[in-house]
Amino acid sequence: MPLTIVDHPLAADLLTVLRDRTTAPPEFRQTAERLGYLLVAEAMSDMSSDTLDITTPLETTVGTRLHRPVVAVAVLRAGLGLLHSVLTLVPDAAIGFAGVQRDETTAQPIEYYTKFPTLEQARVLILEPMLATGGSLSWATSKVKENGARDITAVCVVVAPEGLRRMEEDHPDVRIVSATLDRGLNSNFYIMPGLGDMGDRLFGTL
Ligand code: URA
DSSP states (O other): OEEEEEEOOHHHHHHHHHHTTTHHHHHHHHHHHHHHHHHHHHTTTOOOOEEEEESSSSSSEEEESSSOOOEEEEETTTTGHHHHHHHHHHOOOOOEEEEEEOOOOOEEEEEEEEEEEOTTTSEEEEEEEESSSSHHHHHHHHHHHTTTTOEEEESEEOOHHHHHHHHHHOOOTTTTEESSEOOOEESSSSSESOSOOOHEEEEEOO
16 A cells, blocks of 8 residues: 655645644644645646647647546545645535544544545545544545545545554555654554644644
C-alpha cells in the first residue's frame, strides 16, 4: 500500500500550527483547510486526463481535463475539516459521508450513518485526517468498495504506523497521502506527538 508524505515546507509550517495546543478552533479550521489543498492536490496527482483542443483569446491549443469525476467521502466528523479543500479545488466533486464513532475504551468503530453518491467511475478521496488504529478508515474503505468504488485514495493529516499496518492488511490497494507519519499510539489510542482530537479542535468540543 503506497504511502505518500507531502514533503513541502508549507505543509510542515501548516502542520506545526495544527499541532500547537494554543491554536484555537477558528485558526485550526482555516489551517486544516489550507493544508488540505496541498494534500488533495497530491492525492489527485496520479489521475489521468483527456486531451482536447481549445481556443484561447489568441489561438487554438491543446488542453487537458480530468478523465474521471472526483468523489470525496468525509469520515465524520473530523473529515469535514478537509471537505472545503476538495470543493474549492474540484467544485463539481460529489460528496459522501461515512459516520463512525470511536468507542473510547476499545477504539473500535461504531457505524451510525452512510450516504454515498455514485462511486463506480470516480476517484474516491476518503477524508480521514487522523489515521490512528485504522479501524475507521478500514471500515469506510470497505463501505465504499461495497458501493462500487474501485479507485480509492485516503487523505490524512497525521498517520500512525499502527493504522498503516491495518490498512496494509485490509486494503493494500488504497493509496494514503498524509502530511506526516508520527511515532505511534498512546494507551488511549491517540497519535503521538499528533495534534490531539481533530474533531474537538475543529469544532471546539471537549
Ligand atoms: N483521532 C484523533 O482525532 N486524534 C488522534 O490522535 C487519534 C484519533
